[in-house]
Amino acid sequence: MTCRHAKSLLEDYIDGDLELDQSAEVDSHLNICKECRGEYHQALRLKEFLENQPIFDPGEDYWRETTELILARTEASPSERVAPENRRPIWDTGRATLARAAASFAVSLGVLVSAVVIGSMQPAQIVDSTDIDNPFVMTASVRDAVGTSGNELLTAAESSRLARGTLLLGAPGMLGKGIAFRELLTSTK
Amino acid sequence: MNKTVPELVEMFVGGDQKAFAELVHRYKKKLYSLAYHILRNHLDADEVVQETFVRIYKRREELLNVNYFSTFLTRIATNYSIDLLRKQKNRQAVPDDTDSLPGFIQLDLSRRVATPSQTFENKELMEEIQRALESLPARQQATAVLHDIEGYSKAEIARIFDCPQATVRSNLHIARAKLRKILKGRLIR
Ligand SMILES: [Zn+2]
Numbered sequence: 349m350t351c352r353h354a355k356s357l358l359e360d361y362i363d364g365d366l367e368l369d370q371s372a373e374v375d376s377h378l379n380i381c382k383e384c385r386g387e388y389h390q391a392l393r394l395k396e397f398l399e400n401q402p403i404f405d406p407g408e409d410y411w412r413e414t415t416e417l418i419l420a421r422t423e424a425s426p427s428e429r430v431a432p433e434n435r436r437p438i439w440d441t442g443r444a445t446l447a448r449a450a451a452s453f454a455v456s457l458g459v460l461v462s463a464v465v466i467g468s469m470q471p472a473q474i475v476d477s478t479d480i481d482n483p484f485v486m487t488a489s490v491r492d493a494v495g496t497s498g499n500e501l502l503t504a505a506e507s508s509r510l511a512r513g514t515l516l517l518g519a520p521g522m523l524g525k526g527i528a529f530r531e532l533l534t535s536t537k
Numbered sequence: 538m539n540k541t542v543p544e545l546v547e548m549f550v551g552g553d554q555k556a557f558a559e560l561v562h563r564y565k566k567k568l569y570s571l572a573y574h575i576l577r578n579h580l581d582a583d584e585v586v587q588e589t590f591v592r593i594y595k596r597r598e599e600l601l602n603v604n605y606f607s608t609f610l611t612r613i614a615t616n617y618s619i620d621l622l623r624k625q626k627n628r629q630a631v632p633d634d635t636d637s638l639p640g641f642i643q644l645d646l647s648r649r650v651a652t653p654s655q656t657f658e659n660k661e662l663m664e665e666i667q668r669a670l671e672s673l674p675a676r677q678q679a680t681a682v683l684h685d686i687e688g689y690s691k692a693e694i695a696r697i698f699d700c701p702q703a704t705v706r707s708n709l710h711i712a713r714a715k716l717r718k719i720l721k722g723r724l725i726r
Pocket of ligand 1: 350351352354377381383384385
């Protein structure tokens with residue numbers, strides 16, 4: 349095994365993602381090659397440090413108050429009912445079938461049209477987000493953003509925080525276009 | 538409540554507020570830890586925790602498969618964290634003073650067992666690793682946090698991001714290679 353080959357397998361080796369025979373090959377290379385062994389130990393040390401990153405513990409009072417806050421906010425807000433034909437199962441993480449892709453594209457198109465219509469009322473507030481380097485489209489957070497913005501039980505500050513969500517259009521794995529919807533939402537309140 | 542998560546989710550979807558409270562109780566620290574490691578400050582982590590639960594509550598009727606509850610919850614939290622992170626990266630970095638507070642200790646998460654002496658001994662390198670992490674693009678940073686700090690598997694992360702597992706793997710390898718490059722000799726014992 350060359351050093352180049354060994355180094356290309358180091359991460360998978362550390363994660364235990366290699367087949368047994370490949371793992372054994374890396375093993376024996378590390379035994380005879382000081383340079384690769386050095387790299388291996390550095391990678392291992394980084395992993396160790398990452399696994400042991402400390403965290404700020406806000407304390408039991410915080411946990412209790414936050415739980416109460418969440419429950420208070422949710423008790424006051426009923427589940428949002430969506431027309432079945434517009435419903436996109438949020439648990440569904442599989443690749444889009446053609447039919448589902450087409451359906452969700454149609455839904456997206458509808459949202460896009462509404463966004464344009466709403467946007468035309470406040471054109472200056474629309475932000476074209478170019479910071480989305482996400483090559484895959486998440487399950488739409490469209491309703492996350494839209495649904496929460498109209499909740500009168502929220503303070504203005506909360507609403508603006510809620511409206512920070514990014515709106516991504518399109519079917520999973522199909523379209524990569526996205527627009528930021530936050531300012532648009534806060535402005536239409 | 539001695540119920541399993543799928544049982545609780547089923548009750549929660551049926552409108553049982555106590556089941557929801559129990560789910561909040563079971564997942565809040567895990568979500569906080571994830572958000573904190575991505576965003577590195579308490580206020581943003583708190584916002585992510587609250588928003589995630591409020592959003593899943595509102596969309597509970599779409600949770601057709603109770604086994605995907607955890608994935609979906611983590612997806613909401615991760616997407617929201619990435620969104621806040623991109624905002625953070627776009628504005629001047631706000632210094633977080635939480636690590637100078639006495640509360641800066643390990644959360645009670647059984648997976649993490651670093652002793653306090655280890656933590657202090659390596660504090661400097663920990664901070665350097667943190668700065669290196671922050672220099673990564675949001676998606677790579679989140680992938681590294683999910684896998685290497687929070688311990689999610691590549692398969693879980695692929696479901697969370699709704700992308701192929703190979704993409705998670707390559708994002709992770711790129712992130713680690715960048716970290717090692719930034720930290721260079723600092724990782725040699
Ligand atoms: Zn070698």
